[in-house]
Amino acid sequence: MTALLDVLLAAAVLVAAVATLLAPRAGSGVLLFLVLGLLLVLVWARLGAPDVALAEAAIASGATGALLVSAVTGRRPPAEPDRARRSWAALLPLGAAAAAGALLGGVLVRARRDGAGPGRLGDLAREADGVVSHPVTTVLLDLRALDTLLEIAVLTAAVLAALALHRDGTLAAVALPADTRPVLRGFVHLAVPLVLLLVGWFLVAGSSRPGGAFQAGALLAGAALLLALTGRRDLVPTGRWLPPAVVVGLAGFLALAGGTRLLAGTWLALAPPWGAAAVLALEAVLVVAIGAGLAALVLAARPDRRVAAPTPPADAAPAPDRQAPR
Amino acid sequence: MLLDALTVVLVTAGCLFVTAGTVGLLRFPDLSQRLHALTKADTLGLGLVVLGLVVQGPGWAVAAKLGLLWLLALLASATNGALLARGAAPPPGTGSGP
Numbered sequence: 174m175t176a177l178l179d180v181l182l183a184a185a186v187l188v189a190a191v192a193t194l195l196a197p198r199a200g201s202g203v204l205l206f207l208v209l210g211l212l213l214v215l216v217w218a219r220l221g222a223p224d225v226a227l228a229e230a231a232i233a234s235g236a237t238g239a240l241l242v243s244a245v246t247g248r249r250p251p252a253e254p255d256r257a258r259r260s261w262a263a264l265l266p267l268g269a270a271a272a273a274g275a276l277l278g279g280v281l282v283r284a285r286r287d288g289a290g291p292g293r294l295g296d297l298a299r300e301a302d303g304v305v306s307h308p309v310t311t312v313l314l315d316l317r318a319l320d321t322l323l324e325i326a327v328l329t330a331a332v333l334a335a336l337a338l339h340r341d342g343t344l345a346a347v348a349l350p351a352d353t354r355p356v357l358r359g360f361v362h363l364a365v366p367l368v369l370l371l372v373g374w375f376l377v378a379g380s381s382r383p384g385g386a387f388q389a390g391a392l393l394a395g396a397a398l399l400l401a402l403t404g405r406r407d408l409v410p411t412g413r414w415l416p417p418a419v420v421v422g423l424a425g426f427l428a429l430a431g432g433t434r435l436l437a438g439t440w441l442a443l444a445p446p447w448g449a450a451a452v453l454a455l456e457a458v459l460v461v462a463i464g465a466g467l468a469a470l471v472l473a474a475r476p477d478r479r480v481a482a483p484t485p486p487a488d489a490a491p492a493p494d495r496q497a498p499r
Numbered sequence: 500m501l502l503d504a505l506t507v508v509l510v511t512a513g514c515l516f517v518t519a520g521t522v523g524l525l526r527f528p529d530l531s532q533r534l535h536a537l538t539k540a541d542t543l544g545l546g547l548v549v550l551g552l553v554v555q556g557p558g559w560a561v562a563a564k565l566g567l568l569w570l571l572a573l574l575a576s577a578t579n580g581a582l583l584a585r586g587a588a589p590p591p592g593t594g595s596g597p
Contacts, residue, residue, distance in 0.1 A: 354585060360578040367571075 179219060186212045194266050203241045210234025223383040224309045227375075231391035236467045239398065243474045304448025305380040313385065314452050318441040322426045325459065329423045332466040335473040336416065344469060345412040346477040351404030361403045368396040376460055380449060386456040390463025397468040415469060422462025429455055502554050509551030516544030531584055538580035542573050 189209040196202035210233055217226035298308035298316060305311055313321050333342075340346040372389045379385030401409045410418050429451060430441050437444060443451055523536025549569045553562045 354582070356578055356581040356585075360574060363574060 182212065182215055182219065186216060190270070191267070194270070199245050203238070203245050206241060207234060207238045210238060224385070224388075227383060227388045228391075231388045231395075232467075236391050236394055236471070239395075239471050240474065243471055304443045304445055305452050307379065307381050307383070309383070310379050310385055310452065314455065315443055315448075318430075318443075322423075322430065322441070325423050325426055325462065328463065328466055329419060332419045332469050332473075333416070335470055336419070339473060340477050341413075343412050343415050344472050347411065347472055347475050348478045349401055349406055349472070349475065351406075352402060353404045357403055361399050361405075365396045365399055368392050368399075372396070372460065372464075376456055377453070379456060380453060386459035387463060389456075389460045391467060393460055393464025394467035394471070397464060398471055401468070401472060409468070410465065411469075411472065415465060418461055418465035419469060420462070422459040422466075425455055425458035425462075502556065506551040506554050509547050509554065513544040513547030513549075513551060516540045516547060518544075520544065534580045534584055538576045542576050545569060545572055 186209065189205060189212055193202055193205040193209050196205050210229060214226050214230045214234065217223075217229055298312045301311055301316060304315060336342050336344070372393045375384035375389035375392065376386065377384075379389070397409045400406070401411065433442050434440050517540065520537050520540030523540060524533050527533045527536055546569050549565045553565055
């Protein structure tokens with residue numbers, strides 16, 4: 174009975190993935206991608222991996238979905254210039270996906286076969302005398318902290334690159350149409366405090382149970398976007414406080430690495446008396462950085478206002494200078 | 500035993516409502532009718548499923564959490580329905596429309 178449901182779920186994932194690739198219009202493809210993300214959340218939950226399910230829901234489906242939706246709705250290219258070519262062009266990613274799937278399957282089968290020996294990361298995480306009790310957080314911030322550091326560096330670089338395309342390297346000049354319909358504002362007033370509560374919970378829960386900085390950061394980004402798009406951008410740092418908020422995660426990580434090198438002698442070596450507090454503090458700054466970064470990525474998809482004046486004149490004679498600071 | 504039967508009945512009814520909502524989404528001719536089918540029937544279906552799970556007696560804490568989940572889904576579904584319906588009609592620019 175349960176096995177049947179699992180098989181149906183797996184089949185639905187495959188169908189949704191193929192449909193996402195073959196969707197004739199970009200909008201349908203994005204919606205199907207969101208459906209695919211939802212199904213993947215269910216798959217991870219069925220596999221007993223709530224951490225991955227949360228990350229999938231918050232980042233892979235939520236934040237990426239918001240990016241894709243804003244990209245699709247932001248610009249209207251000519252609708253179907255090359256429909257005949259599209260179906261052929263879709264074969265290439267399908268072939269690539271099939272090849273990657275076959276390779277990955279081979280790797281997984283072999284890993285399953287050789288996996289009985291010692292030294293697997295999962296066993297290491299369980300047996301490691303980590304500074305926090307949750308094995309996933311132990312892997313992310315203790316055993317493989319360098320990997321996480323590099324992930325944060327990549328995210329920071331991506332956000333800074335997106336910001337560099339805007340005036341002054343911030344989003345202060347981005348035009349955000351404020352949707353102030355009362356239904357939406359009422360919803361935001363109810364939802365944002367709840368989301369912030371969840372952010373705090375994920376942050377402190379990450380040490381001992383599913384949760385953590387990435388999930389909390391994605392939720393924080395969602396709350397920031399809700400506020401920024403409903404006319405409360407004064408509550409969201411889009412101006413000169415945005416770059417510091419984006420960089421603070423990487424800076425905190427590097428500070429922790431340097432501090433442990435100086436004081437404990439090894440890069441990112443966490444020791445029990447202060448290790449748990451260090452992890453929590455690091456996760457706190459990571460939440461700010463990830464939240465600000467993901468929200469900035471979504472908002473950076475919108476173009477700058479043409480006139481940079483703080484109070485744009487109604488009869489704006491468009492300034493002839495096109496040399497915004499690159 | 501009686502509670503199990505009640506759960507089966509409630510969850511089945513919930514699934515029927517959700518299915519009816521989906522059929523309505525696929526078959527109804529225009530947006531407002533589709534939204535009507537989706538938001539109302541799905542929310543009711545979810546409520547019935549939640550009720551069926553609460554009957555299993557997992558304790559008050561879990562029951563309260565499930566109830567809160569249903570309330571959140573209710574709120575999100577109603578908001579999304581209203582937004583989609585108003586988004587389809589041509590809105591009068593920004594600001595509070597008439």
